[in-house]
Amino acid sequence: MKISVLGEGTRCRLCHDCTARGFAICAALDKTELRELAQLSRHVRFESGATVFAQANIATSSFSVHAGTLRLYKLLPDSRRQIVGFALPGDFLGLPGLPRHEFSADAIGRVTLCQFSKESFATFAENRPQLLRRMIELAGRELARAQEHMVLLGRRSAEEKIASFLIGWRDRLSGIGRGGEIMPLPMKRLDIADHLGLTIETVSRTFSKLERDGVIQTFASGVVLLDTPRAEALSAGIS
Template sequence: MSICSALEAHELPEFDVLIQRANFAPRAALFAQDQPADAVYNLTEGVVRLYKLLPDGRRQIIGFALPGDFLGLAMAERYGFSADAVDTVSACRLAREEFAHYLDAKPHLLRRLHEYTTHELSLAQDQMVLLGRRNAEEKVATFLVNWRDRWARLTGKAVTVPLPMSRQDIADFLGLTIETVSRTFSRLGKDKTILIVPDGIRVLDPQRMERLAAA
């Protein structure tokens, strides 16, 4: 969801004054867990990795953000997770206090943001199920189906799907080892469910993939 899509044409110049456009190289941090949450980000290009650092130093990836997604909307004083660029990323940065004042005067935009946060909560609940009682093949298939669907909504393309994140990123998201993820990709390739291509996959048997994801 783009912020601008919820605004009337005459409101855009006023909103544009609030925006700071920012670019991030791969692996650059947008913000870090426990830093003061002083800004909201709306992605316009690239993929962002979202993760939490556990007390024992391990990393748990909690999601991947795409263009149109918001980061930092929670009203906590500090960011509850870290965000860094998977590839080259562009974003609109909005100072939180100024953005909050702007929302007070734009109830229609506030409603759109509420819809977005409700959707994010639903995704978080789905992730809890994904990390629960599913085997590795079902977890990987669910990840690929969900990523394919998000990519299709963004670009209109659903056959060849880029995977800019690493296999280790996918493993950390699914609660698996990188070896298990790599073996599962190979197995899905051997049974012709997917074709592994440079920097992505091509879905050859969407029905089987969706059956695995729905298990």
């Protein structure tokens, strides 16, 4: 299946001033290696809604997110959907060792990625323990996040789910230097619902309730946490 690259694929020559540099896998590389890796990669751009890759397809490429947000999701045959995560700048998609994509990924808003052929990336990483360790670290962090999300899905109320999601999103944004008073939520209500194991109506009602209770304030451009301690308590599962 042809992936829908809308932008031009251009060889990346600008790794040294890439904004995602500090938190992506590239953080493990020195200048020379960086230049070498750039030779193997190309920058690709996807417009909002475009599918970067689809579940179960043979994974011939790996990606490092450069800018934008992606939703990563799995579908059941009857089209029930579970969003297993949102990818942000610095996230790596397409771990070596798994021949097929485990989930589908599509762009929420415009997204740019560094694309590598899995094969050449594997050759490049082959004898670079530093890079391999970095990948283990990223995979471990992702795994920890997945396990935390299992607790949310299996054992928490709608209100706790929303609060947890907001706190987690805030932390991820601040982790990539995008923290701020007003927190952008690029994904739609339906995406949030499919991420938290809720329906869109319950998500909407719960946002309304949190707003009524003075915990958050919603804007077209995002959400502000008014009562952070309360949100954090809900998120931690206290009360």
